[in-house]
Amino acid sequence: xxxxxxxxxxxxxxxxxxxxxxxxxxxxxxxxxxxxxxxxxxxxxxxxxxxxxxxxxxxxxxxxxxxxxxxxxxxxxxxxxxxxxxxxxxxxxxxxxxxxxxxxxxxxxxxxxxxxxxxxxxxxxxxxxxxxxxxxxxxxxxxxxxxxxxxxxxxxxxxxxxxxxxxxxxxxxxxxxxxxxxxxxxxxxxxxxxxxxxxxxxxxxxxxxxxxxxxxxxxxxxxxxxxxxxxxxxxxxxxxxxxxxxxxxxxxxxxxxxxxxxxxxxxxxxxxxxxxxxxxxxxxxxxxxxxxxxxxxxxxxxxxxxxxxxxxxxxxxxxxxxxxxxxxxxxxxxxxxxxxxxxxxxxxxxxxxxxxxxxxxxxxxxxxxxxxxxxxxxxxxxxxxxxxxxxxxxxxxxxxxxxxxxxxxxxxxxxxxxxxxxxxxxxxxxxxxxxxxxxxxxxxxxxxxxxxxxxxxxxxxxxxxxxxxxxxxxxxxxxxxxxxxxxxxxxxxxxxxxxxxxxx
Amino acid sequence: xxxxxxxxxxxxxxxxxxxxxxxxxxxxxxxxxxxxxxxxxxxxxxxxxxxxxxxxxxxxxxxxxxxxxxxxxxxxxxxxxxxxxxxxxxxxxxxxxxxxxxxxxxxxxxxxxxxxxxxxxxxxxxxxxxxxxxxxxxxxxxxxxxxxxxxxxxxxxxxxxxxxxxxxxxxxxxxxxxxxxxxxxxxxxxxxxxxxxxxxxxxxxxxxxxxxxxxxxxxxxxxxxxxxxxxxxxxxxxxxxxxxxxxxxxxxxxxxxxxxxxxxxxxxxxxxxxxxxxxxxxxxxxxxxxxxxxxxxxxxxxxxxxxxxxxxxxxxxxxxxxxxxxxxxxxxxxxxxxxxxxxxxxxxxx
Numbered sequence: 108x109x110x111x112x113x114x115x116x117x118x119x120x121x122x123x124x125x126x127x128x129x130x131x132x133x134x135x136x137x138x139x140x141x142x143x144x145x146x147x148x149x150x151x152x153x154x155x156x157x158x159x160x161x162x163x164x165x166x167x168x169x170x171x172x173x174x175x176x177x178x179x180x181x182x183x184x185x186x187x188x189x190x191x192x193x194x195x196x197x198x199x200x201x202x203x204x205x206x207x208x209x210x211x212x213x214x215x216x217x218x219x220x221x222x223x224x225x226x227x228x229x230x231x232x233x234x235x236x237x238x239x240x241x242x243x244x245x246x247x248x249x250x251x252x253x254x255x256x257x258x259x260x261x262x263x264x265x266x267x268x269x270x271x272x273x274x275x276x277x278x279x280x281x282x283x284x285x286x287x288x289x290x291x292x293x294x295x296x297x298x299x300x301x302x303x304x305x306x307x308x309x310x311x312x313x314x315x316x317x318x319x320x321x322x323x324x325x326x327x328x329x330x331x332x333x334x335x336x337x338x339x340x341x342x343x344x345x346x347x348x349x350x351x352x353x354x355x356x357x358x359x360x361x362x363x364x365x366x367x368x369x370x371x372x373x374x375x376x377x378x379x380x381x382x383x384x385x386x387x388x389x390x391x392x393x394x395x396x397x398x399x400x401x402x403x404x405x406x407x408x409x410x411x412x413x414x415x416x417x418x419x420x421x422x423x424x425x426x427x428x429x430x431x432x433x434x435x436x437x438x439x440x441x442x443x444x445x446x447x448x449x450x451x452x453x454x455x456x457x458x459x460x461x462x463x464x465x466x467x468x469x470x471x472x473x474x475x476x477x478x479x480x481x482x483x484x485x486x487x488x489x490x491x492x493x494x495x496x497x498x499x500x501x502x503x504x505x506x507x508x509x510x511x512x513x514x515x516x517x518x519x520x521x522x523x524x525x526x527x528x529x530x531x532x533x534x535x536x537x538x539x540x541x542x543x544x545x546x547x548x549x550x551x552x553x554x555x556x557x558x559x560x561x562x563x564x565x566x567x568x569x570x571x572x573x574x575x576x577x578x579x580x581x582x583x584x585x586x587x588x589x590x591x592x593x594x595x596x597x598x599x600x601x602x603x604x605x606x607x608x609x610x611x
Numbered sequence: 612x613x614x615x616x617x618x619x620x621x622x623x624x625x626x627x628x629x630x631x632x633x634x635x636x637x638x639x640x641x642x643x644x645x646x647x648x649x650x651x652x653x654x655x656x657x658x659x660x661x662x663x664x665x666x667x668x669x670x671x672x673x674x675x676x677x678x679x680x681x682x683x684x685x686x687x688x689x690x691x692x693x694x695x696x697x698x699x700x701x702x703x704x705x706x707x708x709x710x711x712x713x714x715x716x717x718x719x720x721x722x723x724x725x726x727x728x729x730x731x732x733x734x735x736x737x738x739x740x741x742x743x744x745x746x747x748x749x750x751x752x753x754x755x756x757x758x759x760x761x762x763x764x765x766x767x768x769x770x771x772x773x774x775x776x777x778x779x780x781x782x783x784x785x786x787x788x789x790x791x792x793x794x795x796x797x798x799x800x801x802x803x804x805x806x807x808x809x810x811x812x813x814x815x816x817x818x819x820x821x822x823x824x825x826x827x828x829x830x831x832x833x834x835x836x837x838x839x840x841x842x843x844x845x846x847x848x849x850x851x852x853x854x855x856x857x858x859x860x861x862x863x864x865x866x867x868x869x870x871x872x873x874x875x876x877x878x879x880x881x882x883x884x885x886x887x888x889x890x891x892x893x894x895x896x897x898x899x900x901x902x903x904x905x906x907x908x909x910x911x912x913x914x915x916x917x918x919x920x921x922x923x924x925x926x927x928x929x930x931x932x933x934x935x936x937x938x939x940x941x942x943x944x945x946x947x948x949x950x951x952x953x954x955x956x957x958x959x960x961x
Contacts, residue, residue, distance in 0.1 A: 228874070231873060253806070274752065277750055304935060304938070305932070308912060309872040312724065312870050313870075313913075314914040315935065315957070315958075316764050316768070317726055317759050318760075318935070321756055321759070324756055325755055325756075329755075341805075341808050364667035368666060370780035370782075410831045412828065412830035413810065413831035416829070416830050469750045471665075471670070473667070473668055537748050538746055541750035541752065542750055549753075556754075557754060558742075561742050561743065564946070565757075571945045584755075
């Protein structure tokens with residue numbers, strides 16, 4: 108499988124007949140620092156790495172390096188730095204914005220072998236883990252101590268903590284428990300030069316600039332994460348879910364504000380519009396009210412007494428905001444059923460249409476009515492259907508544009524509509540990506556959100572860590588020259604990669 | 612208001628062109644922090660006012676010169692609070708200074724630090740460019756998190772001119788309980804409480820007493836208080852802990868702020884006068900050599916700085932490891948290539 112390194116260094120004859128020694132290639136040098144089974148470069152071996160969760164974009168890398176120790180990661184980086192070869196780090200490859208898309212002239216650095224939980228400190232409530240540990244494994248390992256790791260992206264059974272840090276992943280409980288950046292303490296990273304850096308500390312803060320925040324969500328452009336120390340929280344004593352139906356979406360949106368105005372911060376607060384309700388109901392039979400214009404799912408957690416108090420408060424608020432029906436889950440099974448429809452919303456929508464295109468904008472919540480109205484108008488204008496699911500608590504919208512790639516022109520109309528929706532999000536004071544990251548997918552929309560001087564400042568930040576621009580180049584921050592086109596996530600026949608995973 | 616920002620921008624731009632040094636001044640309540648300020652003052656306090664506040668959005672946006680008092684009052688009237696409980700250190704404390712200094716009060720281990728609540732900023736970098744990062748929404752992963760990088764950067768990377776903060780509902784009920792015990796028992800008890808589902812919002816130890824604050828619904832706080840026992844005491848304690856005006860901190864020796872993992876045992880040679888953050892923050896007045904304090908902090912997994920009354924120019928911030936210092940110097944150059952803004956305020960090297 109692996110070509111012997113020396114074969115690639117074979118001498119050849121120049122035109123003048125003088126023997127010259129070919130310089131060793133980056134693959135030769137990788138084989139010099141890694142066991143041969145840790146370097147892949149035959150096309151059939153590279154294939155599994157050609158894309159991440161955004162499978163519309165595919166590219167074979169020059170080689171895949173699969174180191175097993177931090178020393179080997181450093182050696183790989185040193186080799187690539189010496190060769191001026193770009194490096195793209197990858198965890199489980201579940202990302203949805205193409206952040207781990209390989210480069211044809213680059214090395215894909217797979218960190219899946221770093222899958223050990225190194226230490227759990229139940230007294231200090233921290234876990235020290237390798238980057239390839241799956242998100243859910245941390246909570247599973249902490250559970251015997253009554254602790255868990257709070258951020259829970261929907262793909263948590265597969266996604267790795269290293270990728271979570273790189274993307275600053277969220278989940279449905281962000282409003283109350285924060286994103287990855289709020290739940291980590293310390294990172295060990297390897298720089299492009301192969302140097303080790305310790306960022307953050309075991310204390311609650313550290314000396315100097317907040318490099319921990321800067322690294323979080325930097326999409327692999329600043330360093331390679333080789334160890335993460337996360338905070339663990341006590342598992343809430345009690346959790347409860349309410350489901351409320353509304354005759355119009357605006358009232359549901361207002362109810363969200365009204366709940367918060369009462370001083371309640373729900374653990375989760377999700378909104379679905381009628382097309383999403385119907386699709387989910389057809390798919391999983393969660394007994395959703397299919398005639399409702401919108402439903403809200405509200406999860407409350409904490410001490411038993413707190414939760415009981417809040418259930419009463421929220422129930423009252425929902426009714427006074429015009430809920431036509433409010434249900435409180437009476438059993439754990441019922442609670443799971445309430446959530447089942449929401450969690451299946453995306454695959455359910457996949458059954459309505461040959462293709463859909465998923466957006467990930469965030470808006471100030473008060474703009475929900477306005478944004479939904481504008482989206483409906485735009486959809487009519489572009490003659491396309493839009494289905495909405497919404498992390499209502501924190502303003503993160505996932506509009507799905509339904510289309511059929513086999514109908515000439517529909518794909519292009521969809522892309523245009525998607526672009527208009529993201530511009531709308533920015534226009535009302537929001538952002539083009541709430542949780543999926545920019546990656547390669549939304550790189551062009553960065554031009555809408557940021558001015559040239561701001562993009563230049565981002566590039567200067569990258570330069571401070573990666574002088575030669577070799578870490579995941581071309582992702583996350585567009586060059587000024589590039590600011591022209593639009594990209595998007597396209598799901599053909601519901602064929603998201605890893606369809607078994609819950610999403611969004 | 613735009614004029615105030617434009618005036619600041621022009622001033623920085625001029626300083627950039629002329630290679631001048633500027634010291635950023637808000638309410639001058641935290642001038643004592645860090646190394647001795649140098650350069651011409653550039654006053655941010657005229658750039659003030661709340662830009663937008665919608666309680667149901669849980670976001671307040673204000674100009675950097677806005678008084679912290681005004682912010683506190685505004686959110687309190689709407690039944691909310693700045694959950695990182697920032698110290699003021701004077702009536703003129705501003706939002707900009709609070710964010711630039713990156714300090715958080717007793718609620719920090721349970722609610723989060725100032726950096727956890729910063730959603731977006733407008734800054735002027737060292738070239739005189741007005742830049743906007745982050746925004747007014749909770750979830751935003753577009754671009755590097757420059758807003759949080761600015762938090763605690765002591766103005767070395769940019770002049771903050773506007774900040775958006777997440778706010779939270781003020782708890783319906785709070786109570787403070789005191790327990791008499793020795794410091795070792797106090798540290799153990801703080802850890803045990805934090806690992807339980809007790810609705811904690813403060814835990815400090817001083818003068819032979821553990822003080823615990825509970826926050827939540829009426830029913831939740833009452834139930835937890837019944838379970839814990841202890842003696843109900845005055846909640847005014849927390850303002851004294853936050854502002855470092857607690858009697859246990861009186862003295863003239865250098866005041867060290869030692870940030871360590873909460874599991875760090877008490878050091879009898881560097882006995883803390885006040886322990887906050889559930890054990891993770893040790894305030895010590897001591898004449899012990901800086902190297903002694905730093906070695907202990909570092910060996911414990913944390914860091915130490917002279918907060919006040921000490922050798923600010925040599926000991927203000929814990930020294931950085933060479934590789935991390937190099938990143939700091941390069942970041943400084945990325946934001947402020949001519950070293951205009953608060954030069955050497957954080958470290959002698961930049």
